[in-house]
Amino acid sequence: MKHILRTSMLVILIIILAACANDEATSNEEGNKDEGADEELKIFTTVYPLQYFTKQIAGDQASVESILPPGSDPHTYEPTTKEMVEIAEADAFIYNGAGLEPYAKQISDSIKSEDIKILEAAKGIDLEAHVHNHEEEGNEEGAHEGHNHGDQDPHVWLDPISSVQLAEHIKETLVELNPEQEEAFTKNFEELKGELEILDQEFHSQLEDLPQNKFIVSHAAYGYWEQAYGIEQIAVSGLSPTNEPSQKELENIIEKAEKHNLNHVFFEQNVTPKVAEVVRKEIGAETLRLHNVAVLTEEDIKNEETYLSLMKHNLEQLTKALSNSKSGDSSESEEQSDSDHGHSHGGDEEAQKIYDGYFEDSQVKDRPLSDWEGDWQSVYPYHEDGTLDEVYTHNAEDSEDMTAEEYKEYYEKGYKTDVDRIVIDGATVTFYKDGEEKFGEYTSDGYEILAYEVGNRGVRYIFKLKEEKEGLPQYIQFSDHSIDPTDADHYHLYWGDDREALLDEVTHWPTYYPSDRSGDEIVHAMMQH
Structure with a gap:
C-alpha cells in the first residue's frame, strides 16, 4: 500500500511538472516545428533487453535509455521523480509487462497522452506459465509484496525466439512514431531477427544430447529454456531472489541434486543468496554464473557487453554444467x-x-x-x-x-x-x-x-x-x-x-x-x- 501511495504521489507531481514544461514548449512550437522534424526520438525502457532491441532497430534515429541503474533489481526498483518527468517528456516509454515491473503499469496509465507512445512489449506474446513443480511446491509464503508475478513468467527475453516478437512490437512502435523511417527500421529489425534465430540454433545444437538436463539456479527466471531446449531448472528461490524456500523445500532440492549428481549451482550476476550458498555447501557444488540479462552491471558496461554476448556466455556456462556429472571430491585433495x-x-x-x-x-x-x-x-x-x-x-x-x-x-x-x-x-x-x-x-x-x-x-x-x-x-x-x-x-x-x-x-x-x-x-x- 505504501508503495502504491508513493508512486501515486510521484505521478501527480510529474503530471504537474510535465504540464508546465508543455506550456512553456507550446509558445515556441511553431518556430521550432521544422527544426524538430529531424530530431531523434527520445525513448525510455525498463529492462536492458528492451533498450538493446530498441537501439538496434532504431539505429541513429533514436536516443534510447534504460531507467534501471546498473545492478538494480527490476522487481523492486522505484523510479525517481526526475526520471518520471523525463519519461513524460519522451516520445516513448517501453516496458516489459507480465507483472515484472510493479511500477510501470501505473506510471504508463498516468502519463498517457497524444505526445508519448507507451508499449507493453510482452503483451500478446504467449507467455510461459510458471509451473510450481521444481522444489517450489507448497511455498505459501512465496508471493511477497511487490514480487508476485502470478502464473506467468515475465523473463521472456531469455528465449531468443520470443525476443523476436518483443523486437517486432518495438519495430511497429517506432514506425508509428516515425513512418518515414519504416524501411530502415524494418531492415534493422530483420538483421536483429537473424541474429536471434542464430542464437536460438546455437542453444539447440549445444544443449542437445548432453549428459545432464537439470541445473540448480538461485532465481527461477529460466522457464523459457525449459520449454525451448528441454532442460530443467531447480530453483532455490521463487520467481524473485527474495522469495526463499521453506526448510522442507530446501531439503527437497538437496535430495534432488544428489539424486541427479548435480555438481554446479548457478548464481546470478548481482546476487549470491544465502540459501543458494547453503545448497552449494551441502552438495559440494561448484559455483557458476548465469546472467538474467535484465540489467547490466557496472562491469558489464565497462566490458561493453551486449545482449548477444551475455546470452552466449550463458550458453557456455550451461554447456559446462550440463556436460559434467558429479564424480567425487578428488579435485579437492590434489597437490x-x-x-x-x-x-x-x-x-x-x-x-x-x-x-x-x-x-x-x-x-x-x-x-x-x-x-x-x-x-x-x-x-x-x-x-x-x-x-x-x-x-x-x-x-x-x-x-x-x-x-x-x-x-x-x-x-x-x-x-x-x-x-x-x-x-x-x-x-x-x-x-x-x-x-x-x-x-x-x-x-x-x-x-x-x-x-x-x-x-x-x-x-x-x-x-x-x-x-x-x-x-x-x-x-x-x-x-x-x-x-x-x-x-x-x-x-x-x-x-x-x-x-x-x-x-x-x-x-x-x-x-x-x-x-x-x-x-x-x-x-x-x-x-x-
Whole structure:
C-alpha cells in the first residue's frame, strides 16, 4: 500500500511538472516545428533487453535509455521523480509487462497522452506459465509484496525466439512514431531477427544430447529454456531472489541434486543468496554464473557487453554444467602444483599418469577460457608471510632431495609476482597490480604440448589479446595439470608479449587459487597429495 501511495504521489507531481514544461514548449512550437522534424526520438525502457532491441532497430534515429541503474533489481526498483518527468517528456516509454515491473503499469496509465507512445512489449506474446513443480511446491509464503508475478513468467527475453516478437512490437512502435523511417527500421529489425534465430540454433545444437538436463539456479527466471531446449531448472528461490524456500523445500532440492549428481549451482550476476550458498555447501557444488540479462552491471558496461554476448556466455556456462556429472571430491585433495615443477596428484591410475605428465597427443583437447573463470588470488603473499612454510616442511619430509629452506627458495622464484589478483569473466581478463586494474578481452590461440628434460610433458593453453592495450600482455598461457575441458581448481599463469619465449619459461610460474579460500585452506589443499 505504501508503495502504491508513493508512486501515486510521484505521478501527480510529474503530471504537474510535465504540464508546465508543455506550456512553456507550446509558445515556441511553431518556430521550432521544422527544426524538430529531424530530431531523434527520445525513448525510455525498463529492462536492458528492451533498450538493446530498441537501439538496434532504431539505429541513429533514436536516443534510447534504460531507467534501471546498473545492478538494480527490476522487481523492486522505484523510479525517481526526475526520471518520471523525463519519461513524460519522451516520445516513448517501453516496458516489459507480465507483472515484472510493479511500477510501470501505473506510471504508463498516468502519463498517457497524444505526445508519448507507451508499449507493453510482452503483451500478446504467449507467455510461459510458471509451473510450481521444481522444489517450489507448497511455498505459501512465496508471493511477497511487490514480487508476485502470478502464473506467468515475465523473463521472456531469455528465449531468443520470443525476443523476436518483443523486437517486432518495438519495430511497429517506432514506425508509428516515425513512418518515414519504416524501411530502415524494418531492415534493422530483420538483421536483429537473424541474429536471434542464430542464437536460438546455437542453444539447440549445444544443449542437445548432453549428459545432464537439470541445473540448480538461485532465481527461477529460466522457464523459457525449459520449454525451448528441454532442460530443467531447480530453483532455490521463487520467481524473485527474495522469495526463499521453506526448510522442507530446501531439503527437497538437496535430495534432488544428489539424486541427479548435480555438481554446479548457478548464481546470478548481482546476487549470491544465502540459501543458494547453503545448497552449494551441502552438495559440494561448484559455483557458476548465469546472467538474467535484465540489467547490466557496472562491469558489464565497462566490458561493453551486449545482449548477444551475455546470452552466449550463458550458453557456455550451461554447456559446462550440463556436460559434467558429479564424480567425487578428488579435485579437492590434489597437490596444488604444476608438472612444470614436478609435484604429484591423487586419483585413479590414468588420471595420475596424466597429472604427472604422461599422456598421448590424441588425449589433449582444446579448452575455453571459461575453464579458468572466476576471482583468483596469488599465493605469493602467503609465501612471503610464512603461511606456506608448513607446505615446504611437509615436502622436505617426503623427499630427501631438498630441505624446507631449499623448497622455499625454489618457490620464491616460481610464485613471485606483483599481480596479486586476476578476475576472469567471459572473454575478459582483469589484472590487479599495485591497487590498479587493467582489463582486456582474450581469445583462444590454441595449445602447445611441451616436453621436459625429466621425460614427462605438459600442456600450455594459450590466449591472445584481441585489441592491444597499454599495460596488458599480448599472451597468457595456462597450465593446471588438465589436458581436456574441465574447471580449474588452481592454475599457473605465464604472460608476456612473446608467445615462443613464454613456452620456454619453466622456472617462474605465478600460481592462483580462488579468492574465497583462506591461506590455511590453500595449505591444506597443497599438503593433501
